[in-house]
Amino acid sequence: MEDEVTLTIPMHHDMELEVTRIAASVAEAMRLDKDKIDEIKLALIEACLNAIEHSKSEEKKVHIKFKMIGDRLEIIIKDYGVGFDPSKIKEPKIEEKIKSPSKRGWGLKIMRSLMDSVVINSHKGGTKIVMTKRR
Amino acid sequence: MEDEVTLTIPMHHDMELEVTRIAASVAEAMRLDKDKIDEIKLALIEACLNAIEHSKSEEKKVHIKFKMIGDRLEIIIKDYGVGFDPSKIKEPKIEEKIKSPSKRGWGLKIMRSLMDSVVINSHKGGTKIVMTKRR
Amino acid sequence: MLEQELTLSARKEDKYSVITTEGYINNPGGEKIALACYQLMDQGCKHFILNFSQSKVINSIGISILIEIIEKVLELKGSLCFCGLTNTIAKTFRIMGLTQYTQIFSTEEEAIKALS
Amino acid sequence: MLEQELTLSARKEDKYSVITTEGYINNPGGEKIALACYQLMDQGCKHFILNFSQSKVINSIGISILIEIIEKVLELKGSLCFCGLTNTIAKTFRIMGLTQYTQIFSTEEEAIKALS
Ligand SMILES: Nc1ncnc2c1ncn2[C@@H]1O[C@H](COP(=O)(O)OP(=O)(O)O)[C@@H](O)[C@H]1O
Ligand SMILES: Nc1ncnc2c1ncn2[C@@H]1O[C@H](COP(=O)(O)OP(=O)(O)O)[C@@H](O)[C@H]1O
Numbered sequence: 001m002e003d004e005v006t007l008t009i010p011m012h013h014d015m016e017l018e019v020t021r022i023a024a025s026v027a028e029a030m031r032l033d034k035d036k037i038d039e040i041k042l043a044l045i046e047a048c049l050n051a052i053e054h055s056k057s058e059e060k061k062v063h064i065k066f067k068m069i070g071d072r073l074e075i076i077i078k079d080y081g082v083g084f085d086p087s088k089i090k091e092p093k094i095e096e097k098i099k100s101p102s103k104r105g106w107g108l109k110i111m112r113s114l115m116d117s118v119v120i121n122s123h124k125g126g127t128k129i130v131m132t133k134r135r
Numbered sequence: 136m137e138d139e140v141t142l143t144i145p146m147h148h149d150m151e152l153e154v155t156r157i158a159a160s161v162a163e164a165m166r167l168d169k170d171k172i173d174e175i176k177l178a179l180i181e182a183c184l185n186a187i188e189h190s191k192s193e194e195k196k197v198h199i200k201f202k203m204i205g206d207r208l209e210i211i212i213k214d215y216g217v218g219f220d221p222s223k224i225k226e227p228k229i230e231e232k233i234k235s236p237s238k239r240g241w242g243l244k245i246m247r248s249l250m251d252s253v254v255i256n257s258h259k260g261g262t263k264i265v266m267t268k269r270r
Numbered sequence: 271m272l273e274q275e276l277t278l279s280a281r282k283e284d285k286y287s288v289i290t291t292e293g294y295i296n297n298p299g300g301e302k303i304a305l306a307c308y309q310l311m312d313q314g315c316k317h318f319i320l321n322f323s324q325s326k327v328i329n330s331i332g333i334s335i336l337i338e339i340i341e342k343v344l345e346l347k348g349s350l351c352f353c354g355l356t357n358t359i360a361k362t363f364r365i366m367g368l369t370q371y372t373q374i375f376s377t378e379e380e381a382i383k384a385l386s
Numbered sequence: 387m388l389e390q391e392l393t394l395s396a397r398k399e400d401k402y403s404v405i406t407t408e409g410y411i412n413n414p415g416g417e418k419i420a421l422a423c424y425q426l427m428d429q430g431c432k433h434f435i436l437n438f439s440q441s442k443v444i445n446s447i448g449i450s451i452l453i454e455i456i457e458k459v460l461e462l463k464g465s466l467c468f469c470g471l472t473n474t475i476a477k478t479f480r481i482m483g484l485t486q487y488t489q490i491f492s493t494e495e496e497a498i499k500a501l502s
Contacts, residue, residue: 005153008141017390017410017443018140018160025153038442038474045445094483098457103450106482110446113481114474152274152294152327173326173358180329229367233341238334241366245330248365249358 005066009048011057016048019064023075026066030073032135039114040073040133046107047077047129055081055127071135080126138203144183146195151183154199158210161201165208167270174249175208175268181242182212182264190216190262206270215261274327275299280306286317286385288378292324299325300335307339316348319381323354333366340371349373353381390443391415396422402433402501404494408440415441416451423455432464435497439470449482456487465489469497 007022009015020041027037044064051062057079067074092105111131112118121128142157144150155176162172179199186197192214202209227240246266247253256263276299278291287310293299307318318339322328343350351373352363360374375381392415394407403426409415423434434455438444459466467489468479476490491497 003145003147004143005145005150006141006143007157008139010138010140012138013412014164014390014410015140016445018157018164020443021156021160022142022153025156029149029153035473038472039477042444042474042478045443049445049447092482094453094486097450097453098460098487103453103457104447106446106449110478110481114478148296149274149294151329155327170357173356174361177328177358177362180327184329184331227366229337229370232334232337233344233371238337238341239331241330241333245362245365249362 003068007064007066009062009064011052011055011060011062013049013052015062016045016052019044019048019062022064023066026068027073027133030068030071030135032073032133036133036135040075040131043111043114043118043131044075044077046111047075047131050107051077051079051081051127054084055079057081057126072132073134074130074132077129077131078126083122083124083127086120086122140201142199142201144197144199146187146190146192146197148184148187150197151180151187154179154183154197157199158201161203162208162268165203165206165270167208167268171268171270175210175266178246178249178253178266179210179212181246182210182266185242186212186214186216186262189219190214192216192261207267208269209265209267212264212266213261218257218259218262221255221257276302276325278302278306280310282310282313282315286319286382287315288319288321288382290321290324290378295322295325295328295332295336297329297331297335300332304335304339308342311342311346311348316343316346317385318343318348318350319378319385320350320352321354321378321381322352322359323378326356328359328362333362333368337368340368344371349385351375351381351384353378392418392441394418394422396426398426398429398431402435402498403431404435404437404498406437406440406494409443411438411441411444411448411452413445413447413451416448420451420455424458427458427462427464432459432462433501434459434464434466435494435501436466436468437470437494437497438468438475439494442472444475444478449478449484453484456484460487465501467491467497467500469494 023044024037063078065076097103115131117132119130158179159172198213200211232238250266252267254265274294276293281288353375390410392409397404405422469491
């Protein structure tokens with residue numbers, strides 16, 4: 001059985017929480033355990049926040065698709081913004097951040113650590129992130 | 136401020152509950168009170184169930200849009216199914232239903248009673264229902 | 271959602287039975303309630319209290335099954351009442367006219383008192 | 387969501403202060419925590435227990451404000467520890483390396499015991 005739920009939200013802060021509710025409810029239907037659901041929620045918050053904060057999308061929307069593929073949940077987060085080059089993003093180190101004036105830059109690391117896989121596809125027309133988590 | 140959240144769900148029973156979660160969270164953000172949120176949820180369940188049960192849509196999807204327009208929440212439920220003629224639907228009466236073999240036929244009445252307004256637009260290409268509720 | 275699947279417990283007293291549900295009163299949920307009622311009717315029960323305090327969500331398919339149960343109860347010259355309804359479910363039952371045939375009480379205690 | 391907006395309460399003891407939050411630790415949530423900590427620092431407090439048992443959701447912006455607080459606490463040669471974290475928040479703090487500078491306790495009691 002393959003099932004899809006899609007969701008489009010305006011780019012406002014705290015809209016990322018709406019997305020986590022749908023995520024939780026899809027993941028519960030797939031019988032993922034509580035901790036995995038929490039991990040998905042946090043990874044998804046980060047992906048949405050990045051679209052909201054960095055994409056400069058003119059339509060000001062984030063598009064999210066949840067695909068239930070057997071025991072695997074695939075989540076696609078898309079914006080039609082300016083894009084970025086993930087290979088240029090430096091891995092954050094706490095030893096440096098604690099002394100640096102900018103403490104930010106953890107979103108991608110959190111996503112990658114909490115999900116089973118994260119694939120980023122970004123170019124001038126926008127950014128697409130595909131994240132997966134198995135039951 | 137006008138804000139939109141859109142959601143597409145596969146036509147499965149119980150998917151209507153996913154929709155009510157997003158509805159609740161949008162309505163909470165708009166500070167509608169608990170009873171109004173419950174009323175919206177039930178009306179929305181009925182609209183989604185109708186699309187799932189009656190539309191015979193080939194794409195097997197229900198499209199829902201939440202529009203937050205000031206203190207008014209507008210919800211649009213759309214399917215690309217066979218459509219129906221709302222003027223041909225008889226108002227259900229409990230006195231008749233209690234003796235009749237078919238007890239069904241309450242969905243539209245419930246929607247109309249619980250929401251501030253319900254507009255049905257249906258033709259051979261599908262059905263679009265616009266429901267509103269004010270804070 | 272799986273977590274919402276209806277479960278119920280039935281308690282048969284001398285004069286009445288109480289059915290307490292938890293979860294979504296949809297098609298399968300309604301069928302479970304009907305089955306429980308019909309089994310109690312077979313055991314001679316005529317008066318039913320449906321306690322929905324743990325069922326916050328219902329749909330019109332579930333309600334139409336409740337109407338079926340009401341029909342059967344009326345045939346037996348019994349009675350059926352509800353308690354623990356959310357405001358919205360109570361309002362919906364009133365709009366539909368279910369209150370012509372059934373009573374709505376706030377609590378199970380009040381329902382029992384009315385039946386005793 | 388409005389209902390998620392962070393609220394907090396602070397309790398100053400002789401040796402340490404406890405800040406208990408409720409709600410989303412996002413940008414404004416993190417700023418509220420920082421403000422509370424800095425006010426306590428002005429009153430001479432150096433040791434902080436952040437009780438997040440009522441905060442189930444966090445984001446990386448909120449966490450980066452926590453790192454700011456940790457930096458200030460280290461400058462004061464004080465300490466900061468967390469308690470009541472969800473498994474996922476604890477895991478995230480570990481992944482980020484926050485545990486090099488702070489300790490994580492299950493409960494507030496354990497945190498207090500470790501500070502006394
Ligand atoms: N959707 C996006 N659109 C444009 N740029 C992005 C997007 N997501 C991430 N980025 C870029 O990648 C950087 C690192 O993101 P992240 O690790 O989440 O940390 P932070 O958001 O705190 O900067 C961002 O600062 C931004 O430059
Ligand atoms: N989205 C839809 N597509 C096609 N037909 C519909 C749709 N919604 C409602 N209908 C028609 O309207 C009738 C009445 O609907 P309703 O009042 O919800 O009661 P019920 O669903 O129990 O029949 C349905 O039986 C169906 O024929």
